[in-house]
Amino acid sequence: MTTFFFFFFIFYLSAIAFYIGTYRGMMSFSAMDEIYDQRARFGAMQASTLALYLTGWLSNAMNPYLLAVGLFDRTRRWAIAVGLAGQVIVFMAFAGKMMLVILIVTFGFYFFAINKGRISAPRLAFGFAMLTASSFAMLVATDYQPVGTTLDMVALIYMRTLGIQGAMTGVYADVFSSSPLTYWSHMNIMNMIIDYPYKVPLGYVVGSRLVGGTGFNANSHFWATDGIAAYGMPGVVIMGAVLGLLLSLANKVVTPDRLPFAATVSIPFIMSLGNSSLFTSLVTGGGLIMVMMIAYGVPQPQAPRERGASYWHHMPSRLFR
Template sequence: MASHITDDGGRRAAARSCVRAVLLVVLVVAYSLVLRVVYTGLISGPFAYAGYTSVPQAWQDGVASTMLTAIVALLLPRRITCASDVVLWMMLGVCVGPAILMSGYTGYLDPAGAAAFSMLLAVVFSAAALAVRWRRDTGSALSTAPATAADSMLVGSRVVRRETLAWVLCGLYSLGTYGLMAVTTGFQFRLVALDEVYDVRAAYADDLAAGGGLGYLLSGQAYVVNAYVMIRALAKRAWPLFALGVVGQYLLYSTTGFKTVLFSIPAMVVIAVVLRRRRPRSGFPLLFGPVVLMVGSAIVDEAQGGITWTSLFSRRFIVTPGLLTSVYADYFSEHPVALWARSFTRFWVTSPYDTTPTKTIGQYMLPGSNVNANANLFADGYANLGAVGVVVIAAVLAAWLRVLDRWSRGLPVPVVGVLFVMSAVTLSNTSILTAMLSHGLLVATLLVAVMPRGGWGVLSPGEASALGKPERGQARRSFQRRA
C-alpha cells in the first residue's frame, strides 16, 4: 500500500513538474516575441538617434537565444521560498533576459559575438543561482512561522526587541536623509506633472552639486525605509503612520523629479499582492509581469497615438538594460578594460580613460554628449575586467544573496518582495557596489536582519509564506518515508 501511494504520488508530481516546465518555456517564448516587437516596432525608430538601433536577426539565432533564456529560467528555483528567489526571478525579467535576447538584433555585436556573450551571461547567472541554492539549509531550523518567530535578538549582552531595532534604524536613516535635504535642496512639496519632472530634476542636480551626500541616501529612503514604514503601518493598521510614509515618498518625488520614486508605490503593491496570493508561490508571475507591462504600455500608447508609456516603462526598465549590455560588450571587447580604476581600485590603479565607463559609453553612443549610460551589474563587470569581471560579479551576487537568505529567515515573502523590488530593479542599470551604497540594497539587507518576524497581518498569509520554509516536495517526501 505504501509503495503504491509513493509511486502514484511520484507520477503526479512528475506530471505537474513537466506541465510547469512547458508553461514556463511558453512564457519565455512570449516574453521574447513581445520584447522584440516592442523594441524593433515601437522604440528603435523614434529613439535611433540615441543609439537604439536594430538589425535583422537570423531566425535560428533568435530561437537559440530564446531557448537559452528558457534554460536559465528552468534552472531558477521553482518556488519562492527564500529572499534570493525573489531577486533572481526579478533580475531575469528586467536584466538578464533582455541582455541575452537583444544582443543579436541591436546591431552592436556580430552574430558570433552576440551568441558568445549571451552564453557567458546565461552561464554565470545560472551558476550564481545554483551557488545560492547549494547546501541551502531548508530543515527544521527554518520552519518557524512569522507569527511565532523570536522577535528579539541579542545585541552585545542585552536582549533587544526587533521592532525597536528596526524603528531606530529607519529613524536614523530618515533623519539623515530629510535633514540633509533640508539644508541642501530644501523641501519642495508641490504637484509635479510627469512632463515637468525634467525641470525639477535639473534643479535638484544643481542643488545636489553643493552637497552630494544626499544622493547616497535618497534611494534607500524611497525604496526601503519609506516602504518599511508603509507596510508596517498597514500591517498594524496605523493609518497616520501609513499616511506619513506616503507623504514622505511624494516629498522625495516632488523635490527630485525622479519618476521611479512615485511609481515605486504601485510596484510595491503589485509585488505584495502577487507574492501573497500565489499558492504554491512560483516565479512565474515575476516573469509574466514584464510581459504585461510591455503589452499594456503598447496598448495604451496605441489608443492615445503616442509612445509615452512604452518609453516610460518598457524602454526605461526593460529595453535599455538589454541594449546597453550589448553596447558595453561591443566597446570593451575592442578597448582596454577600466579595472574599477574609478571605483574601489582608484588608489593603486590608473584608469585608461578620462571618464567613468558610464560616461565613456554615453559618448560612444552620442558623441559629444555628457550622458551617463548606466548598465547592469554584469555589463559593469565586463567593462572593468572583461569576461573575468562578469564571473567576479556573479560570485559577488551569489555571496550577497546567501547572506540575504540567512538574515531574512522567518519573514513573510510579500514583505521581503516589497523591500527589495525597486532595489533589485536597480541592478539592471547600475553596478552592484553602487546599488549597495546608493540604491538601498545595503540598508535593505541590514533592515531584514533586524526587523520583526511577527505581526505582519494581511502581508503574512500563513505559515507557508515564511521565507526559508521547506518546499511542498520535501513535506511530501517526509510523509512518504513515514508511510
C-alpha cells in the first residue's frame, strides 16, 4: 500500500465516522418519492460547515476514487465495497439521486468505454446514442405519458442528463440580458470584493423568473453560471479560456498510462460541471481533492505475498495494459 493511499484511507475513515456521527439521527435510504422530504430534513439540520463540505467531497471525489482503485488494482478489490458503502452512507443523509447515478456511470464507463487499457471513443459515442434512444423508446412505449419508475428514468436520462442544461443556457441568457450581472460575486471569495446583487443564490434567481415563487432552484452548468450570469456572452469565452488552462495543466499531470484511471475518477466532477459553477465544483464538489488523488494516488499493482513479485507479470492490472 502506497504512502499516499495509507494516509488517504485514514482520513477517509475519519471523515466517514464524522459524517455518520453528524447525521446518524436522520439517515434513511429514501425511496424515489421520499427523496425531497429527506433532502428537506438534511437542509433543516444545523450541521457544521465541515459536514456540509464532506457531502460533496465524499460523494464526488473520495468514494469514486476508492471505486476506481478497486477496479484498476486487482489486489484492492475490497476498495470497491468500501466506496459503494460510503456512497450509500452519503445518499442516506443527503438523498441526492446523482449520487446513485455516479455509481452506475462509473461502472458503465469502466466496463464499456475502456477497451484494452484505452478509452474507446466509438464506444463512448455508441453509449450516448443508446442512452438517447432508450429514453425515446420509453416515451414512445408509454405514449409520451410515463408514470412511476418509467417517469423517473425518463426524467433522469432525457431531462436531467440530455436536455435541461441546453434549455437552461437559453434561460440564463434571457434572464441576465435584463438583470444585473454578478461579475463573479456569486463566488464566496469574490463577494468579499464585489457586492453580490441578489439576496438568494443564482439558481433561485433564475427559478423565480422561470416559474415564479421562491422555491425553485434552476441551477445550471458553469458556462451559464460562471459565464453568462457573471459577464454575459463574453463570460462564456472567458470561462472557456479558464477551463482550457485547467485542462492544459491537467495534461501535465495525467500521463497516457494514467488516463483511463483519471477519466474514471473524474466522472463525478464532469457531471458536476454540467450542474453547477466551476469554482463550486472545484471546492465544494471535491474537484481539487480529485486532482490531488489523480496526481499522487494512482494505484500501483502489488503482488500478493504468497505469489511473489512475478505475480503481476502474469496478472497485469488493467491500468497498465
